[in-house]
Structure formats: structure tokens, C-alpha cells
Amino acid sequence: MHIIHIASELAPIAKVGGLADVVFGLARETQKKGHTVEILLPKYDCIDYSALQNLKPEFRELWSFEGPYRYHNTIWSAEVQGLKILLLEPHHPGYYFSRGSIYGFPDDVDRFIYFSRACMEYLFKSGKKPDIIHTHDWATALVAPLYKEMYIPLGFRTKGVVLTIHNLEHQGKCSPQNITRAGLRGEDYLTPAKMQDPFLPANLNLLKGGIEYSDFITTVSPTYEKEIKTVEGGCRLNTLLTQHQNKLRGILNGIDFDYWNPETDPLLPTPYNFQTVQKGKQACKAEWRKKMGMKEVQGPLVCAISRLVPQKGPQQILHSLKKTLENEGQFALIGTTSNSEMETLFKTAQKDFGKNKNAVIHLQYDEPLSHFTYAASDLIVIPSIFEPCGLSQMIGLRYGCVPLVRRTGGLADSVFDIDTSQKPENERNGFVFDFPDTSGMDWALNRALKCYKEDPTRWSKIVQQGMQCDYSWSRSTDAYLDVYKKVTLS
Numbered sequence: 506m507h508i509i510h511i512a513s514e515l516a517p518i519a520k521v522g523g524l525a526d527v528v529f530g531l532a533r534e535t536q537k538k539g540h541t542v543e544i545l546l547p548k549y550d551c552i553d554y555s556a557l558q559n560l561k562p563e564f565r566e567l568w569s570f571e572g573p574y575r576y577h578n579t580i581w582s583a584e585v586q587g588l589k590i591l592l593l594e595p596h597h598p599g600y601y602f603s604r605g606s607i608y609g610f611p612d613d614v615d616r617f618i619y620f621s622r623a624c625m626e627y628l629f630k631s632g633k634k635p636d637i638i639h640t641h642d643w644a645t646a647l648v649a650p651l652y653k654e655m656y657i658p659l660g661f662r663t664k665g666v667v668l669t670i671h672n673l674e675h676q677g678k679c680s681p682q683n684i685t686r687a688g689l690r691g692e693d694y695l696t697p698a699k700m701q702d703p704f705l706p707a708n709l710n711l712l713k714g715g716i717e718y719s720d721f722i723t724t725v726s727p728t729y730e731k732e733i734k735t736v737e738g739g740c741r742l743n744t745l746l747t748q749h750q751n752k753l754r755g756i757l758n759g760i761d762f763d764y765w766n767p768e769t770d771p772l773l774p775t776p777y778n779f780q781t782v783q784k785g786k787q788a789c790k791a792e793w794r795k796k797m798g799m800k801e802v803q804g805p806l807v808c809a810i811s812r813l814v815p816q817k818g819p820q821q822i823l824h825s826l827k828k829t830l831e832n833e834g835q836f837a838l839i840g841t842t843s844n845s846e847m848e849t850l851f852k853t854a855q856k857d858f859g860k861n862k863n864a865v866i867h868l869q870y871d872e873p874l875s876h877f878t879y880a881a882s883d884l885i886v887i888p889s890i891f892e893p894c895g896l897s898q899m900i901g902l903r904y905g906c907v908p909l910v911r912r913t914g915g916l917a918d919s920v921f922d923i924d925t926s927q928k929p930e931n932e933r934n935g936f937v938f939d940f941p942d943t944s945g946m947d948w949a950l951n952r953a954l955k956c957y958k959e960d961p962t963r964w965s966k967i968v969q970q971g972m973q974c975d976y977s978w979s980r981s982t983d984a985y986l987d988v989y990k991k992v993t994l995s
Contacts, residue, residue: 506989507541508532509635511624513617513644514607515546517872518553518585521607522812523758523896524641524671527725530761531985532588534978538986543635545624547602547616548581548592557583563591564631569623571597571615572686578623580631593623614679614711615686617644622687625651629661637989639667643677646715647684650700653718654689665720665992670712672893673724673733673740674816677711678702684709704741716745720992722753723985725894726915730755738891756985757918758894759978760903767904772876779972782905783965786880793881797837800862804834805957808882808906810875810897813840813847813868818911821888821946823854825909826864828947832954835863837878841870879904884953890941892916898935902971907964908935909949919976923967924952934971 510532514525528544536542554560564580581592595601601616610616625648628635640648649666681691684700691709694700700714716722724730732738734747746753763769767785768778774792777785790806793799807829809822826836842848851868858864867874879885885901887910894915898908902919910916921928922937936953938945957964 506636506986506993507634508535508543508637508639508989509628509633510542510544510639510641511621511645511648512544512546512641513620514641515544515585515590518556518590519546519549519551519607522671523725523894526760526896527669527671527758527894528641529585529588530759530978531982533586533761534759534982535986536588538982540986542588544588544590545627546590546592547620548579548594549607550603551605551607552592556585557590559584560592564627567593567623567627567630569595569619569626570688571619571622578627580627591627593620593627595619595623613644614677614683617677618647618679618683618687618711621645621647622651624648625656625661629656629659634663636664636993637667638663638665639669640715640719641669642671643675643712643715646677646711646719647687648715649718650684650689650694650714651687665989665995666718667721667723667988667992668715668719670716670722670724670733670893673712673738673742676702676713676740676742678705678708679711680707681709703745710742713742713745716742716749720752720995721988722746722749723988724753724755726757726918727755728917729893729914732891732914754984754988756981756988757915757976758896758899759976759981760896760899762903762977765900765903767880770876770880772873773880774877777880777905779905779969782968782972786883786905789877789880790882793837793877794835796877797865798862799835799865802833802835802863804832805829805883805954806835806837806881807884807886808837808839808878809886810839810878811887813842813851814844815847816890816892818888818890818941819847819850821941821943822886823850824943824946825886825888825950826854826858828950829954830861830863834954836865837882838864838866839871839875839878840868842868879906882906883957884909886946886950887911887916888938888941888946889913889916895919899974899976902934902974902976905968905972907953907967907971909953910935910937911941911945912937912939919974923956923963931970934967934974 563582685691702710775788
């Protein structure tokens with residue numbers, strides 16, 4: 506099969522969150538299994554161009570419309586770790602993708618509507634004939650309506666469009682005029698059966714359009730699939746998703762086992778595997794403490810590696826920091842803030858704990874430090890309010906860093922409590938709590954700290970079992986290939 510992903514992010518060159526990792530991991534594993542894969546991405550000025558190979562113009566004469574105006578675009582081709590990518594560069598007076606970051610602008614909807622239309626124009630004009638077009642989240646959800654309403658009548662055909670919902674909270678709400686500028690009559694789509702937002706009836710909803718028009722919808726874990734069909738987790742699209750449940754499937758994301766591998770990771774001072782994890786982790790921890798100026802102590806090193814947004818349970822992260830220090834442990838927080846409220850909260854904490862030799866708060870994204878911290882730490886806390894899938898718990902397991910999580914979304918599908926899970930004992934791999942409050946966190950954290958201190962044999966067993974969990978992309982990709990096959994045969 507020939508699959509083309511149309512996405513707003515791609516690891517490791519243009520990453521904000523887990524969407525970037527999913528597109529890269531799924532595409533690479535699909536290619537390994539013998540299929541042809543290409544990825545269409547905006548040519549951001551903030552791309553890590555040092556990670557690209559063979560960057561060159563591929564299609565120079567691409568014109569696309571926005572309202573009454575026609576704009577010139579260039580498609581560049583390149584490779585990222587053996588994957589072919591296609592970068593769309595608009596020569597547009599709005600400098601849509603030359604602003605220093607991927608999201609966060611008042612005209613984000615216009616930027617990605619333009620990108621979606623230009624991508625479809627490129628596929629049409631270039632003569633490409635993919636079997637599957639795979640889109641991701643609200644930013645490229647308009648591809649499905651554009652394909653079915655505009656490009657099928659023009660003679661362009663593919664066997665199907667698949668949409669993956671990574672986070673239902675972000676939906677791309679806009680006015681009808683926004684898509685009119687892309688060549689669709691906006692007012693024609695202001696109906697419940699098409700793109701009308703269920704809460705703001707004068708608005709369109711790009712993600713809703715993707716759900717209505719795509720041939721199949723996936724989301725990033727089986728539990729999240731159930732949650733988004735409920736009133737509590739459906740972000741006002743639960744009724745729509747329930748109506749379309751026959752073309753909806755939750756597939757648990759994976760992680761790249763080649764990239765996230767403590768045995769071969771070049772960013773670690775001492776490599777290790779599940780058999781040598783005890784010595785390897787001790788060596789990494791000693792080096793990590795030296796690097797970060799922390800004391801040598803007998804207690805565990807607990808970490809949180811996260812975007813610091815309300816979804817991730819920031820108050821619970823700070824609570825776990827304080828509780829860990831009270832219990833003679835150490836805590837490392839590696840995170841990035843997203844708004845002024847979060848920045849104030851964590852900069853205050855950084856100041857409060859600045860002189861404490863048992864705590865580190867590093868408010869900057871740092872990939873090498875993240876690898877090092879997973880390898881050095883004993884426990885990772887992930888107290889998310891909701892979590893469509895989550896990758897940190899899988900990386901933690903891979904590095905022998907036991908996850909402590911709230912039971913939600915993909916966390917519930919990948920972490921099984923050592924005391925309360927119904928799974929066989931050899932499949933239990935972490936600590937789980939249910940209620941998003943301090944009592945729930947304390948219940949799980951107290952058990953984890955007690956196990957680490959008082960039962961090292963059991964702790965070692967939990968670590969080794971976690972390191973042998975298979976959350977690689979191979980299994981997840983087989984499920985996606987099953988979806989692609991179903992779509993092409995329908």
C-alpha cells in the first residue's frame with residue numbers, strides 16, 4: 506500500500522506533543538513492514554533542518570487558492586531517518602509557517618486550512634495516487650471534506666481517508682467564511698449533518714467535518730475511545746462519535762524501541778538492559794546527581810517529565826514533589842509551561858525549592874536530559890486529568906522507571922497496579938490511582954515509596970517486568986494496517 510500522512514507535526518524535526526511521535530513512529534514502522542509511506546508537513550522556519558537529509562525542491566509550480574487570491578507554493582522533499590517527507594512552503598504574504606513556532610497564533614485556523622487545501626492541490630496536480638490519506642487532529646481534518654466535496658468531482662481518487670484523533674479537546678472552531686476562502690461554500694456546511702459545531706451553531710468545527718467525512722476514525726487508545734463517547738469525555742462530540750462508532754477504533758500508540766532503548770541510547774553514560782538494570786541505573790543515577798548538583802541519598806529518585814498544562818495534573822505533580830521530599834526521596838521535574846498561569850505556578854516552585862539539594866525543577870524542553878532522567882529515575886509520576894494515550898509511561902517502563910499514573914485513557918491500557926490489577930502478577934508493572942485528588946495520589950505514592958524502601962526484591966521484579974512489556978510500534982502498526990485494509994476493501 507501507499508500511505509500519505511498529512512500532519513502538522515513530525516518528530517524529531519517539528520514537535521510540540523505526542524502527535525509528532527505518533528506520526529513518525531507509525532510511518533517508520535509501516536515502511537519497515539514493506540509499504541510506501543510519505544509525510545506532508547508545513548515547511549516551518551523552526552524545523553530542525555540539521556536532522557534532514559537530501560533537502561531539495563520537488564514540485565515548484567504549485568498554486569493554491571485562498572479566497573479570490575492565488576498563491577504560489579513550493580514542495581520540498583527530504584528524508585528523516587529513512588522516511589520521505591514533503592514540505593509545503595507557501596509564498597504567502599501572511600508568512601504562515603515562518604513565525605518561529607508551530608501553533609499559538611490567532612490565525613491558526615486559516616494557516617492550517619490553507620495547508621490542507623494546498624496539500625490536496627499538490628496530490629491532485631502531481632499525479633500521486635495513494636491508497637490511503639491519513640490525517641491527524643483538527644489541523645488537517647478538513648482534508649476529508651475537501652477530498653470528497655472538491656477533489657473527487659475533479660477526478661482525483663484515493664481508496665480512503667483515515668483520521669486519527671490525538672486529542673479531542675482541540676477542534677478547530679471557525680466561521681463559515683474560513684472554509685469559503687478554501688473554496689468550499691461555508692454556509693452549505695453549516696448543518697448538523699456536515700460541519701456545524703454542536704455547541705456554537707453559527708460556527709463550523711473542522712474536527713467534526715473530519716469525523717463526518719473520513720472513511721475511518723482512529724484514536725490513540727481503547728480506553729480513550731470509550732471516554733470520548735461519554736458526556737464527561739466527549740467535548741460535546743460524544744453523540745456524533747457514538748453515531749459513528751462503527752467506523753471508530755481505539756489503537757494504543759507505541760514508542761520507537763530503537764530510539765528509546767537503554768541498551769543502545771547514546772545519551773546515557775552507562776547503557777543497560779533488563780538483566781543489568783540495577784547496576785546500570787545506579788551508575789546513571791550517580792552521574793545524573795553529579796550533573797544536577799544533587800546529594801547522594803539512599804531514597805528513590807522520582808521524576809515527572811511533562812508539558813505543564815492543566816490536563817497533566819500540575820497541582821498533583823507539585824504535591825508529589827513535596828511528598829517525595831518528606832519521605833527522604835529526591836524529585837526531578839523536567840517540563841515546559843504553556844501559559845502565564847502555569848509559568849507563574851512552576852517558577853514560584855522553582856524559587857521555593859531552588860536551594861534544596863534533593864529537588865530539581867528544569868522548565869525547558871531538553872531531549873538529552875529527558876533520556877538521562879528516565880534512566881536515572883526509579884519512579885515517574887503521571888497524574889493526568891485525562892490522557893488520550895501518553896508515551897511517558899511507556900518510555901518509563903522501557904528504562905526501568907516504574908510508572909505511577911491515574912487510571913485514564915491510554916494510561917489505563919498500559920499500566921497495571923501491582924496490588925489491585927486483575928492482570929496476572931507477571932503483567933503488573935506500576936502503581937495506579939483513580940481519583941484526581943491528593944488522597945488518590947498519596948495512596949499510590951505511599952505504596953510505591955514503601956515498596957522501594959522495604960521490599961527491594963519485589964521492586965526489582967516490577968522494574969524487570971516493566972522493561973519486558975512490548976509497547977513497540979510493531980503491534981500498533983499491525984492494527985493500523987488492519988484499518989487501512991478494511992478501508993481499501995470497503
